[in-house]
Amino acid sequence: MLSNKLFPDAHVLPSIIKACAGLLAVNIGKQVHGFSLTSGLSLDPFVESSLIHFYVKCDEIIAAHKLFDNMAERDVVSWSALAAGYARKGEVANAKKVFDQVQYLGFEPNSVSWNGMIAGFNQSGCVLDAVLMFQQMHLQGFKSDGTSISSVLPAIGDLGYLSTGSQVHGYVMKMGFYVDKCIVSALIDMYGKCQCPLDMTRVFEETGQVDIGACNALIAGLSRHGLVDEALKVFRELHGRERELNVVSWTSIIACCSQHGKDIEALELFREMQATALMHGKAAHCFSLKRDITSDVYVGSALIDMYANCGKIQLARSFFDRMPIRNLVCWNVMLGAYAMHGNAKEAIEIFLWMQRSGQKADAVSFTSLLSACSQSGLTEEGRYYFESMTKDHGVEARLEHYACIVSLLGRAGKLEEAYSMIKNMPFEPDSCVWGALLSSCRLHHNMRLGEVAAGKLFELEPENPGNYILLSNIYASKGKFKEVDRVRDIMRDKGLRKNPGCSWIELKNKVHMLLAGDKSLPQMSQVLDKLDKLSMEMKKAGYMPNTDYVLQDVEEQEKEHILCGHSEKLAVVFGLLNTSQGSPLRVTKNLRICGDCHAVIKFISRFEKREIFVRDTNRYHHFKDGDCSCGDYW
Numbered sequence: 001m002l003s004n005k006l007f008p009d010a011h012v013l014p015s016i017i018k019a020c021a022g023l024l025a026v027n028i029g030k031q032v033h034g035f036s037l038t039s040g041l042s043l044d045p046f047v048e049s050s051l052i053h054f055y056v057k058c059d060e061i062i063a064a065h066k067l068f069d070n071m072a073e074r075d076v077v078s079w080s081a082l083a084a085g086y087a088r089k090g091e092v093a094n095a096k097k098v099f100d101q102v103q104y105l106g107f108e109p110n111s112v113s114w115n116g117m118i119a120g121f122n123q124s125g126c127v128l129d130a131v132l133m134f135q136q137m138h139l140q141g142f143k144s145d146g147t148s149i150s151s152v153l154p155a156i157g158d159l160g161y162l163s164t165g166s167q168v169h170g171y172v173m174k175m176g177f178y179v180d181k182c183i184v185s186a187l188i189d190m191y192g193k194c195q196c197p198l199d200m201t202r203v204f205e206e207t208g209q210v211d212i213g214a215c216n217a218l219i220a221g222l223s224r225h226g227l228v229d230e231a232l233k234v235f236r237e238l239h240g241r242e243r244e245l246n247v248v249s250w251t252s253i254i255a256c257c258s259q260h261g262k263d264i265e266a267l268e269l270f271r272e273m274q275a276t277a278l279m280h281g282k283a284a285h286c287f288s289l290k291r292d293i294t295s296d297v298y299v300g301s302a303l304i305d306m307y308a309n310c311g312k313i314q315l316a317r318s319f320f321d322r323m324p325i326r327n328l329v330c331w332n333v334m335l336g337a338y339a340m341h342g343n344a345k346e347a348i349e350i351f352l353w354m355q356r357s358g359q360k361a362d363a364v365s366f367t368s369l370l371s372a373c374s375q376s377g378l379t380e381e382g383r384y385y386f387e388s389m390t391k392d393h394g395v396e397a398r399l400e401h402y403a404c405i406v407s408l409l410g411r412a413g414k415l416e417e418a419y420s421m422i423k424n425m426p427f428e429p430d431s432c433v434w435g436a437l438l439s440s441c442r443l444h445h446n447m448r449l450g451e452v453a454a455g456k457l458f459e460l461e462p463e464n465p466g467n468y469i470l471l472s473n474i475y476a477s478k479g480k481f482k483e484v485d486r487v488r489d490i491m492r493d494k495g496l497r498k499n500p501g502c503s504w505i506e507l508k509n510k511v512h513m514l515l516a517g518d519k520s521l522p523q524m525s526q527v528l529d530k531l532d533k534l535s536m537e538m539k540k541a542g543y544m545p546n547t548d549y550v551l552q553d554v555e556e557q558e559k560e561h562i563l564c565g566h567s568e569k570l571a572v573v574f575g576l577l578n579t580s581q582g583s584p585l586r587v588t589k590n591l592r593i594c595g596d597c598h599a600v601i602k603f604i605s606r607f608e609k610r611e612i613f614v615r616d617t618n619r620y621h622h623f624k625d626g627d628c629s630c631g632d633y634w
Helices: 013-023 026-039 045-057 061-069 076-088 092-104 111-123 127-139 146-159 162-175 181-193 197-207 212-224 228-240 247-259 263-290 297-309 313-322 328-340 344-356 363-376 379-391 399-411 415-423 431-444 447-460 465-477 481-494 524-540 556-564 567-577 595-607
Strands: 502-507 510-515 585-589 612-615 620-624
Touching: 013 026, 013 045, 026 045, 045 061, 045 076, 061 076, 076 092, 076 111, 092 111, 111 127, 111 146, 127 146, 146 162, 146 181, 162 181, 181 197, 181 212, 197 212, 212 228, 212 247, 228 247, 247 263, 297 313, 297 328, 313 328, 328 344, 328 363, 344 363, 344 379, 363 379, 363 399, 379 399, 399 415, 399 431, 415 431, 415 447, 431 447, 431 465, 447 465, 465 481, 502 567, 510 567, 524 567, 524 595, 567 585, 567 595, 567 612, 595 612, 595 620
Parallel strands: 585 612
Antiparallel strands: 502 510, 502 585, 612 620
8 A cells, every 4th residue: 555655544544553463563563653653643543542452462561551641632442451451461550550540531431441450350360359350340330241250250269259259140140141151151160169069060050051161161160079970971961962072171071080080981082082183183283384373372382282291391392482472371381391291490490480571470370380399309499389379479379289289298208297288278178188198198108197188088089999099008018908908898899990000102193002911912922022021131230120019918929920010011012012213102101100110111211222201190201211300209
């Protein structure tokens, strides 16, 4: 248009500025701003308003504020955008200062003004400010709409304000907002976060909706409370109605099964998901590469998470470093990736970088940070961040944070301190907290506290076989096999069974499952022969099998034979036989890797000159040249 000597007027220029905002094209937008100044169009109120929206959306909030202060005719639209911009950045004081200026500007806030503040505070993790702004809106006589309600409910859930959430629920029913799918999903999510699974299910049933967002919220909430059978039922009903499932649906139900002992169901669901979604996922990734949108914060976050889950932590970090813009989700995904791999020092480095960049941490950030410290045995660092979370960052400790700190202390052998932490918690500990203590008692063979933790878990989740197995293992490690038999009798009476050790390895686009002690694999004779040869080489090098990890009351020779049948060993050797020399191996296990298998795989990585990645229920282990990334602490 310009090359044809046609100059935009005050009607066209706002459209150009809006396009720059949509593309986050900061430099071009500034050039357009310069053009508006030289042409005199910058004084037009529509052009000024468009420029303020542009700067806010491009995170140039200081430029937006300066422009607003110099406006000849300030309006409610520009003022609302500026206040919401500060709220989204988590700059509470500046957001409220701008918002309070309305009394001197000659106009009143409208629904967009209030909604921008509530949604902005919620997005930036300032959840208490979001709820207070919502209450202030009502006190001043403004009615909530669908946007304000769906924005404040997540904040209410994060705070655990059940009474406030119930009041909002009553308002929703009174105003007939049940038809709003976003509100229904937010209500279900809120009740889930407030530890109210019955209310969560009631909302889902009352609305009669089968919207995928509501279903995903219900599945996630049921999973959070360990109600895996109910979650599976909801998922299967949705799937049976041939509803379009998305990645959140599949991820939620697979994680739910995996975290609560239903490993076979998790594997079956994963394979089913692969069959229906893998082609779409690959197409989406290729599309993002062709269109050069991998730097987009949402696409980038998904890629970081995907590569971290596949064990490629360096590639995940490479994507993170190349992102020109990062939001809270990006930072948290990278923190979670390092926590998953037990890279505590790198997680702390990311957290400190996050602080320097001005991004405020939230509850999810600290969960990942504390988890990373726990995985690596950084006890003092974990204590420091747990204390500073509330004191320095204003983030109230939740159940998941206490579970992390209990695990941190327990794994370091400070079991009495961990138990004292549980007894002094400001709310009732859940199964995650007691489970963290029981796992630590199993690690350190502490029978007294193990019995306490197991007793609590038997009350909270009586149908979870894993808790009975952990207590049984503690008794077995002490040689109390009568107690072992008693626990197993209880399991049998309840119809519970131990989940067999199971490992998976993908070779030539096909997933192979190996069960502990299973002889049905076509190549099992070759696998066992190779394992025998490796055992001989290990004994020559001075390695002796650690039979402490066999908890059956059998002879020593039989214990060595049992160790050879552990599924992760079988999967690694199966991979050696079916891949070219030097290629890496990736194995997934449904249980925690045992110490003997860990030592064997370390030896194999050096003897066979292979990189071996093993993902167990606890973390990633990266074996290379006879060492493991966990530093033998897991």
